[in-house]
Amino acid sequence: MTTEAGDRAWVLHRYPYGDTSLVVELFTQTQGRLGVLAKGARRTRSPLARVEAGRPLWVRWLGRGELPVLAQAEELGPALPLDALQNLSLFYINELLLRLTQRGDPFPALFAVYEETVSVLRDEPGEGWYLRRFERRLLENLGWAADLERCAECGRSLDPTLSEQWSCQAARGVLCPAHAPDAAMVTLEAAALGWLRGAMQTRNARAWGSSLRRCLEQELQFHLGGRPLESRRLLAAYLRRIRPTSTIWRGEHSK
Template sequence: MRIEQQPAFVLHARAYRETSLLLECLTRDHGRVGLIARGVRRERTRTPRALLQPLIPVRVGWNGRGELATLTQVEAAASGFDLDGDALLCALYLNELVLRITPRQDPHPQLFADYAETLARLAYGEAQAWTLRRFERDLLAHLGYALVLDVDGDAGAPLDPERDYAYRHEHGPAPWRDARDGVRLRGAALLALARDEMPAAEHLSSLRRLMRAVIATHIDGELRSWSMLA
């Protein structure tokens, strides 16, 4: 199978054998793909190695089937995102999250668009915590793990913004009873996330704990970037 001019971002790159790189890329129409960039670590190479790093919109081509294909083309699609400090840590978290939670060759064009939009929001200086929660919510939905955020999972009634809830995986919000229920969330926080409205500042930490708890059920272990963002 030969693919050309596919919009993509490099999520991760590492040395492969003596002269090559092993790339994990998020592509628009083919999902996450593994590519071998052969010979790019040689002193003289026609492939622009500077483009084979995260946060740069590129167009790539490859040839082959199976888990690993061979990179045949890479060119810049736009300028890279200028991120530093905490915004850069947030972007590295996005990359690790997508790499760990998405299967290879499972296309989600809207996920690709959301990823690019999230990088742009971080570059524009939008609120980082809220930007990450929005992406996490939508990522889970794209993968078939959408959260129930606006109704009581037990009664089916709309959430009370002034009431405290726990979130039960694969069930939804339920009235919070005690510490054994896990993360304690105000109904207003869940409703804000459902409506894509930035919640009050005091609710952002509980939403972060919720999303980490949910994500942890879909990956093996924890993400290293969680400790960096703490």
């Protein structure tokens, strides 16, 4: 793979390579995930030293194969300071992309959602609706999103204006009230599912936060093969530590 024009990108992960270099996993606008070798990036005065998560970049790389060489990384804006909760949210969406996408698969629409998510997590710390939107859009782009239009059992259409409880089940979809859920299912209001299948441009009702999180978590875990996410483990530990003195995240992120 060779490019001269370059591409917008965000850093998902990086790790040492040799004595002075880094392997960097990028999420790019037109190429999707891309692994590059940043030679000499661990040197203090290297122009690539500031290639890090949370900073929008314009990158150019040279070479073909699994690990082309990062030739240029220009900052497109400052990396605003993030607190512990914001950093954990960023770690979470980055880990999802690393675990569920393949290198070389372009997702330009998801790239735009990623940028919106980073912007909102900076501006609205303590809210979780934007993570639910990212999770749903990720599943949609991968072609794995559950059908939220009708009951998987009888085909009845979901009406979000009705005050009733529906159930969701990973890899199957949603079930109407006529089909009693088993212990493995998550129940949530029809209106919450209506929000989830819509534009999701504004925060959802706070009462839906926990059920929406559990529904999407169940769906994601199915596609993750049951392997836990390190970011979720760290997030749960952080929330247990701060819960006695803080009300942030309002139940949307609590385990």
